[in-house]
Amino acid sequence: MRVLGIETSCDETAAAVVTEGGDVLSDVVRSQVELHAPYGGVVPEVAARDHARAVVPVVREALSRAGVAAADLDGIAVTSRPGLAGALLVGLQAAKGLAWAAGKPLVGVDHLVGHLLAVFLRRGDAPPPEERPSFPYVALLASGGHTAIYRVDGPSLGAIRELGATRDDAAGEAFDKVAKLLGLGYPGGPVVDRLAATGDPAAASEAVPAVMARKESLEFSFSGIKSAVARHVAKRGRPEGQALHDLCAAFQGAVVDALVQKTVRAARIEGVERVVLAGGVAANRGLRARMAAACERRGLALFVPPFASCTDNGAMIAYAGALRLAAGERDALDLAPETRTALPRVTRKGGGAR
Numbered sequence: 001m002r003v004l005g006i007e008t009s010c011d012e013t014a015a016a017v018v019t020e021g022g023d024v025l026s027d028v029v030r031s032q033v034e035l036h037a038p039y040g041g042v043v044p045e046v047a048a049r050d051h052a053r054a055v056v057p058v059v060r061e062a063l064s065r066a067g068v069a070a071a072d073l074d075g076i077a078v079t080s081r082p083g084l085a086g087a088l089l090v091g092l093q094a095a096k097g098l099a100w101a102a103g104k105p106l107v108g109v110d111h112l113v114g115h116l117l118a119v120f121l122r123r124g125d126a127p128p129p130e131e132r133p134s135f136p137y138v139a140l141l142a143s144g145g146h147t148a149i150y151r152v153d154g155p156s157l158g159a160i161r162e163l164g165a166t167r168d169d170a171a172g173e174a175f176d177k178v179a180k181l182l183g184l185g186y187p188g189g190p191v192v193d194r195l196a197a198t199g200d201p202a203a204a205s206e207a208v209p210a211v212m213a214r215k216e217s218l219e220f221s222f223s224g225i226k227s228a229v230a231r232h233v234a235k236r237g238r239p240e241g242q243a244l245h246d247l248c249a250a251f252q253g254a255v256v257d258a259l260v261q262k263t264v265r266a267a268r269i270e271g272v273e274r275v276v277l278a279g280g281v282a283a284n285r286g287l288r289a290r291m292a293a294a295c296e297r298r299g300l301a302l303f304v305p306p307f308a309s310c311t312d313n314g315a316m317i318a319y320a321g322a323l324r325l326a327a328g329e330r331d332a333l334d335l336a337p338e339t340r341t342a343l344p345r346v347t348r349k350g351g352g353a354r
């Protein structure tokens with residue numbers, strides 16, 4: 001089975017052709033980062049307009065790199081939720097038009113399910129298939145828009161359960177906001193990661209509180225740490241040189257500690273031996289290193305997809321869609337965008353005691 005996946009939920013226009021076995025035949029990602037950079041974050045209307053310009057060339061490129069025509073496809077998958085309504089609409093309309101014109105089945109995919117299954121993608125340079133996890137696994141999904149821990153018992157919506165999520169900012173959003181405060185540009189994760197590598201977290205620890213929320217809960221809260229950095233900068237000005245590296249190291253260390261401790265705790269509570277990382281923040285070197293060490297100490301197997309599978313891409317959507325198609329599922333041409341995930345939420349935004 002060869003499935004085209006289209007992703008336009010946020011600030012990447014992406015398309016890919018993937019088999020139901022997870023082999024990536026092509027994967028084209030066109031980022032809008034430069035368009036949004038002057039604003040320090042994604043502007044929804046700018047995103048939707050740029051998707052409209054880019055979606056047809058990106059889909060053409062994905063088909064041509066895979067060496068398949070629309071007529072050769074077994075189906076078309078598209079991110080239908082969650083995301084920016086106007087941005088999602090562009091991908092949906094493109095997918096529907098192509099599905100109708102080529103007479104192919106259409107399936108909508110929940111973007112979060114795509115991220116959670118991205119570990120199964122096989123790219124040319126990726127590890128061999130035996131290094132893919134079996135079900136069940138506990139997954140930490142940390143990106144610019146979402147941060148949550150899931151128990152994944154299978155690929156369908158009903159087999160995925162949220163164990164805890166952030167009550168306020170996503171982890172990537174915290175990186176982006178702190179980078180903006182420090183004058184480091186957008187997106188902030190990669191630059192904070194780079195500066196933190198040569199910083200001493202202990203030297204800036206008084207500026208950055210721990211982000212543990214309540215110890216026994218599996219929920220996160222990152223808005224407090226962002227406010228602490230803002231207060232520090234308001235009082236002392238933007239740090240420079242080594243002090244900037246130290247602050248980045250302290251901030252990243254606090255965020256990573258919370259992500260690692262709660263993920264490992266979730267695996268223990270669920271009695272699951274496999275841990276999977278997903279989302280753009282999974283590129284963070286501090287997170288990868290500390291998660292690897294923590295999993296090793298507790299005898300957990302850790303699976304970290306290659307970077308291209310962690311950040312937003314069309315391949316994860318094509319793969320999740322291929323599994324839906326293989327299970328005989330279809331969506332009608334009136335499929336509408338939804339801003340929220342279809343996965344049941346256990347964490348209320350803004351809710352509960354910290």
Ligand code: KG4
Nearest residue numbers: 143144145172187189193280281284311312
């Ligand atoms: O998954 P993704 O590409 O898009 C969303 O669905 O949000 O994630 C992008 C997020 C941004 O917030 C970015 O700052 C963060 O991932 N990010 C990182 C790193 N690389 C990207 N955060 C921390 N360390 C990194 N190395």
Ligand code: ZN
Nearest residue numbers: 115143311312
């Ligand atoms: Zn994403």
